[in-house]
Amino acid sequence: MHLYNNAVIRVPVPENEPVYNYAPGSPERAGLKQALEEMAAQKIEIPLLIGGREVRTGRMGKVVMPHDHGHQLAEYHQAGPEEVKQAIAAALQAREGWQRMRWEERAAIFLKAADLLATKYRYQINAGSMLSTSKNAFQAEIDAACELIDFLRFNVYYAQQIYEEQPMINARGLWNMVQHRPLEGFVFAVTPFNFTAIAGNLPTAPVIMGNVAVWKPASSCVYTPWLFMKILQEAGLPDGVINFVPGRGADVGDVCLADENLAGIHFTGSTAVFQSMWRKVGENIANYKSYPRIVGETGGKDFVFAHASADVDGLVTALVRGAFEYQGQKCSAASRAYIPASLWPEVERRLKEEIDRIKMGDVRDFRNLVNAVIDRSAFDTITRYIDLAKDSADAAIIAGGGYDDSKGYFIEPTVILAAKPDFTTMVEEIFGPVLTIYVYPDAEYEQTLELCDRTSPYALTGAIFSQQRTATSLALAKLENAAGNFYINDKPTGAVVGQQPFGGGRASGTNDKAGSILNLIRWVSPRTIKETFVPPSRPDYPFMEAE
Numbered sequence: 001m002h003l004y005n006n007a008v009i010r011v012p013v014p015e016n017e018p019v020y021n022y023a024p025g026s027p028e029r030a031g032l033k034q035a036l037e038e039m040a041a042q043k044i045e046i047p048l049l050i051g052g053r054e055v056r057t058g059r060m061g062k063v064v065m066p067h068d069h070g071h072q073l074a075e076y077h078q079a080g081p082e083e084v085k086q087a088i089a090a091a092l093q094a095r096e097g098w099q100r101m102r103w104e105e106r107a108a109i110f111l112k113a114a115d116l117l118a119t120k121y122r123y124q125i126n127a128g129s130m131l132s133t134s135k136n137a138f139q140a141e142i143d144a145a146c147e148l149i150d151f152l153r154f155n156v157y158y159a160q161q162i163y164e165e166q167p168m169i170n171a172r173g174l175w176n177m178v179q180h181r182p183l184e185g186f187v188f189a190v191t192p193f194n195f196t197a198i199a200g201n202l203p204t205a206p207v208i209m210g211n212v213a214v215w216k217p218a219s220s221c222v223y224t225p226w227l228f229m230k231i232l233q234e235a236g237l238p239d240g241v242i243n244f245v246p247g248r249g250a251d252v253g254d255v256c257l258a259d260e261n262l263a264g265i266h267f268t269g270s271t272a273v274f275q276s277m278w279r280k281v282g283e284n285i286a287n288y289k290s291y292p293r294i295v296g297e298t299g300g301k302d303f304v305f306a307h308a309s310a311d312v313d314g315l316v317t318a319l320v321r322g323a324f325e326y327q328g329q330k331c332s333a334a335s336r337a338y339i340p341a342s343l344w345p346e347v348e349r350r351l352k353e354e355i356d357r358i359k360m361g362d363v364r365d366f367r368n369l370v371n372a373v374i375d376r377s378a379f380d381t382i383t384r385y386i387d388l389a390k391d392s393a394d395a396a397i398i399a400g401g402g403y404d405d406s407k408g409y410f411i412e413p414t415v416i417l418a419a420k421p422d423f424t425t426m427v428e429e430i431f432g433p434v435l436t437i438y439v440y441p442d443a444e445y446e447q448t449l450e451l452c453d454r455t456s457p458y459a460l461t462g463a464i465f466s467q468q469r470t471a472t473s474l475a476l477a478k479l480e481n482a483a484g485n486f487y488i489n490d491k492p493t494g495a496v497v498g499q500q501p502f503g504g505g506r507a508s509g510t511n512d513k514a515g516s517i518l519n520l521i522r523w524v525s526p527r528t529i530k531e532t533f534v535p536p537s538r539p540d541y542p543f544m545e546a547e
């Protein structure tokens, strides 16, 4: 008999994990520096994990430091169709035991994983993220440690809230209940390179609700997902509940999407890949046992919009941090800005001053705010946009514009001034350290808000800077559907779990709000149960006897 059978258990009320600042001389800084040194000196081998078994295929991929691409940190085995089939079979085999486990016991596993991340493995997960994805210490801390810890702790709390959600009314003689069942099949979790927290959240959110998962990490972010997988095992995750299968997108994706047991997709990545997956699901729709839940958070063309009343220091800070932290490789990054002509001379001067102070280089030198972009393909794509601006009569580069891939994939924080509001870099997602600015006539505030709304197909994040309430209200109204996360006098990045549930609409995704109860609800299929204590013994209506 288990304790949980005779108690109504409540999970701890979550709080956001405190963020270390890694100040000079602090023990945290020393701990992180030591982990960086040790991990950079090793080369590890990363297998697949299928049904708890490490699988080695011999088809190898490399993990290198983006800021020093000659330095290899790991090699990883890549799954092919055969291993993916095994991963699906292992997930389905684990399903019965996992969904029958009491939810409080499932929750304990993720609470333990959160505590392991917060303590024993904090420096390793941060150092791994810094070295393998070129994040500075602070960016790694808010992502790989804190946000991932928050996802785990808040999600088990949201699970409890969902399970507590029961019918309000029980008519006399009845007891009504809702059982929040996991989906029937497996969930395919496909994760991006840019956030370890997102990589960890996408398989675990459905699994917390009793589902089983096949997890395909991005090829450019296998290292920290593997560390996290090991932490989950240490926390007691049963074999087969999450199956880890790095590999080429289509090799893994095509097998999962064709499987009749596909019950859900939890995706974060580019709009193009998400649309291709949805198309395949559409083609296969008659073959599935149930309609797959499709949750996808995708690209953005996020804006900062300044009104003439904006505070310039706050605005410039938001532009610099919003556009250039993590080299602009956040789906939320400020990548287009609308500045009124009256403020532009001062904004331009302050922006250039701040950009001049930015240092760029290796993550192990903590003075570097900016590091390298993730890989060769990203470097080529981003620099193509910079070259386009250099060659165009409709644009001018007013800061940065330089790049160098000789040692690492380095691109300077770059600001483009666009003469036309629909210049390519005002419209398309670049996913790099490139901010495009359009200067508008002060008198055309309302028209420019409308322009901002229709300029790009995305609707992920956006910010208004204004000290005038009527101007702020107008922006809130005119840009109502232009962003799923809207900020007033703040940068459009840095959403915190439990505070600003994250996600966008239009081409930016299904807006199922990672880090909130709304996301977890997607991973259950409720069963309503009505129990009648004393059933009627005859079929007649009472009034039938009267005539």
Ligand SMILES: NC(=O)c1ccc[n+]([C@@H]2O[C@H](COP(=O)([O-])OP(=O)(O)OC[C@H]3O[C@@H](n4cnc5c(N)ncnc54)[C@H](O)[C@@H]3O)[C@@H](O)[C@H]2O)c1
Binding pocket: 190, 191, 192, 193, 194, 195, 198, 216, 217, 218, 219, 248, 249, 250, 252, 253, 254, 268, 269, 270, 271, 273, 274, 276, 277, 297, 298, 299, 300, 330, 331, 332, 429, 431, 460, 502, 503, 504, 508, 509
């Ligand atoms: N909205 C959000 O919350 C959010 C968060 C982070 C990143 N993003 C977006 O992610 C993108 C950057 O990440 P990325 O470069 O890793 O994205 P990506 O689309 O290139 O890759 C995402 C994942 O999809 C996989 N994939 C590729 N082809 C596939 C296929 N045919 N079948 C199945 N899986 C396939 C990749 O291997 C990877 O694991 C940007 O567009 C960014 O805006 C969005």
Ligand SMILES: N[C@@H](CCC=O)C(=O)O
Binding pocket: 194, 195, 329, 330, 331, 332, 492, 493, 494, 495, 496, 502
């Ligand atoms: N949630 C993160 C962005 C994730 C996308 O890359 C933020 O709010 O900055």
